[in-house]
Amino acid sequence: MFDALTDRLTGVFDRLSGRGVLSEKDVDEVMREIRVALLEADVALPVVRDFIAKAKDAATGEAVIRSVRPADQVVKITYDGLVEMLGGEGEPESLNLSLNPPTVILMAGLQGSGKTTTAGKLALKLVKDRKKVLLASLDTRRPAAMEQLGMLAEQAGASFLPIVAGQSAPDIARRAMQAAKLQGFDVLILDTAGRTTIDEAMMSEAAEIAKIATPSETLLVADALTGQDAVRTAKAFHERLPLTGLVLTRADGDGRGGAALSMRAVTGLPIKFLGVSEKIDGLDAFDAARVAGRILGRGDVVALVEKAAQELDMAKAEATARKLAKGQFDLDMMADQLSQMKRMGGMEGMMGLLPGVQKMKRQIAESGLTDKTFDRQLAIISSMTKAERKKPDILQASRKRRIAAGSGVDVAEVNRLLKQHRQMADTFKALSKNGGKGLAQMARMLGAGGPDMDPQKLAQLTGGQAPTPEQMEQIAGKLKGLAGPGMPKLPGLPGLGGGGLPPGFNPFKK
Numbered sequence: 001m002f003d004a005l006t007d008r009l010t011g012v013f014d015r016l017s018g019r020g021v022l023s024e025k026d027v028d029e030v031m032r033e034i035r036v037a038l039l040e041a042d043v044a045l046p047v048v049r050d051f052i053a054k055a056k057d058a059a060t061g062e063a064v065i066r067s068v069r070p071a072d073q074v075v076k077i078t079y080d081g082l083v084e085m086l087g088g089e090g091e092p093e094s095l096n097l098s099l100n101p102p103t104v105i106l107m108a109g110l111q112g113s114g115k116t117t118t119a120g121k122l123a124l125k126l127v128k129d130r131k132k133v134l135l136a137s138l139d140t141r142r143p144a145a146m147e148q149l150g151m152l153a154e155q156a157g158a159s160f161l162p163i164v165a166g167q168s169a170p171d172i173a174r175r176a177m178q179a180a181k182l183q184g185f186d187v188l189i190l191d192t193a194g195r196t197t198i199d200e201a202m203m204s205e206a207a208e209i210a211k212i213a214t215p216s217e218t219l220l221v222a223d224a225l226t227g228q229d230a231v232r233t234a235k236a237f238h239e240r241l242p243l244t245g246l247v248l249t250r251a252d253g254d255g256r257g258g259a260a261l262s263m264r265a266v267t268g269l270p271i272k273f274l275g276v277s278e279k280i281d282g283l284d285a286f287d288a289a290r291v292a293g294r295i296l297g298r299g300d301v302v303a304l305v306e307k308a309a310q311e312l313d314m315a316k317a318e319a320t321a322r323k324l325a326k327g328q329f330d331l332d333m334m335a336d337q338l339s340q341m342k343r344m345g346g347m348e349g350m351m352g353l354l355p356g357v358q359k360m361k362r363q364i365a366e367s368g369l370t371d372k373t374f375d376r377q378l379a380i381i382s383s384m385t386k387a388e389r390k391k392p393d394i395l396q397a398s399r400k401r402r403i404a405a406g407s408g409v410d411v412a413e414v415n416r417l418l419k420q421h422r423q424m425a426d427t428f429k430a431l432s433k434n435g436g437k438g439l440a441q442m443a444r445m446l447g448a449g450g451p452d453m454d455p456q457k458l459a460q461l462t463g464g465q466a467p468t469p470e471q472m473e474q475i476a477g478k479l480k481g482l483a484g485p486g487m488p489k490l491p492g493l494p495g496l497g498g499g500g501l502p503p504g505f506n507p508f509k510k
Contacts, residue, residue: 006295008037013075013296027059030074042227042258047085047265055081079292086288087264087271094285095126095272096216096244102134102180102188104213108206108237109221111194114249114275116145118221119191120152121275121283127157131186136161136176138169138209139193149191155280159185169193169205173212190215198233203240210241217244219272222259224248230259234267243267249275252282260291327429331389334421335381338374379407380417392418 012033016026031052038048058077097103105122109115116139123133135153139145146163153160161176173190180188190213195202210218220237222230230248237243246263251274263271271286320333381389383406388395395403395418397411404411 005041044262082292104215106215115221123158124156133158134185245272329425383407
């Protein structure tokens with residue numbers, strides 16, 4: 001998300017980096033380029049005008065610090081403006097859960113916006129928070145809509161209101177309310193029907209259901225890919241329904257991001273969640289500061305650590321760390337790290353969260369390293385016998401030809417994988433010398449998760465700006481307790497507790 005906007009803004013800031021002082025003419029030129037970048041990202045014109053007016057005042061006002069480089073000053077002004085546009089600093093907007101359960105959450109939106117899928121994703125989030133959740137489909141028009149929600153409820157570990165043929169949407173809402181109260185559910189999620197366009201019948205039905213259920217949350221689900229149409233849809237719904245928040249779906253496929261940047265400013269409603277994948281766990285809480293950081297190429301280290309914490313298999317990580325301390329690194333261990341990287345969002349997902357990687361995109365593209373590369377590498381390793389994975393030195397020409405045929409690749413690709421594994425194994429063997437002092441030194445250098453975690457070192461390692469004190473506090477909280485006995489505190493590196501790129505692995509070398 002925001003790829004095009006990030007590229008444009010990064011280019012603007014790069015051109016400022018060599019200038020000592022910004023004149024008023026320079027400020028006008030920079031603001032003109034930022035205005036064009038925002039308009040090309042499909043941000044609503046009134047929102048752009050307001051943003052540029054405030055940014056220009058800040059760039060030429062008394063608050064400008066003369067000792068700070070102009071590029072850094074403009075980045076800070078732009079960052080502050082984006083945060084304000086997206087909802088302001090502070091904790092992400094949370095769901096308003098009633099003190100007297102059941103809490104009713106009403107899902108509204110147009111047909112095809114991802115409303116039913118989002119209901120299932122939201123149920124999973126609440127189930128993980130140890131809430132007893134009931135899902136009910138009020139969509140009596142779309143074929144198989146109820147059955148779809150039932151399947152999602154099963155995947156999420158939530159309950160589903162049984163289907164009774166012939167009932168109207170208001171009657172289903174009343175039955176769902178009664179079932180939720182009698183069976184002691186904490187949360188009831190009502191999935192309403194959508195239309196291809198807004199019409200009076202749909203709005204009247206949604207308004208009637210809202211009167212019956214008196215929801216604590218009425219969330220509008222909008223497709224980010226529709227751009228300003230999503231903003232107009234939000235305004236139309238908000239005029240008829242007491243909306244409390246917005247959910248933007250397909251955010252991972254939206255390269256412009258104009259809908260997200262316009263929604264809050266135009267409707268005044270908070271964006272509470274972003275749909276970031278088709279998987280049932282692909283729903284992220286919306287944090288204005290972190291999204292603004294990603295737009296400006298500063299990444300989102302907190303989100304990366306959150307993913308590592310969710311995907312980390314502690315027992316396997318500890319076993320891997322013990323083997324690495326002895327200089328052992330076989331192809332099974334390499335396959336584990338590749339699989340873990342895929343679970344964390346793959347190359348594209350992880351690179352989007354790392355600061356400073358925007359400038360590396362061309363190199364990555366030229367290297368041909370994609371998530372499909374990992375799939376092929378996993379297929380190659382899977383085509384080997386146990387003995388071959390443990391001792392790759394026994395792989396001679398005939399074995400390589402068999403493995404290549406079994407995995408559907410060329411022998412040259414098998415050789416590349418083996419060379420990459422050898423480089424990684426040599427690195428770990430060198431680090432394991434002198435009782436594993438090399439690994440311990442690497443852990444101390446990163447300082448990840450410890451009280452001495454150094455934001456400047458983290459910035460050097462990721463090639464971006466140092467995280468703020470608030471971000472460092474969030475990272476420390478996420479990392480707390482991740483490192484087990486004998487395991488270096490490196491949740492971002494394969495085999496050392498997480499899912500980043502392996503030490504010694506050069507993605508640009510074939």
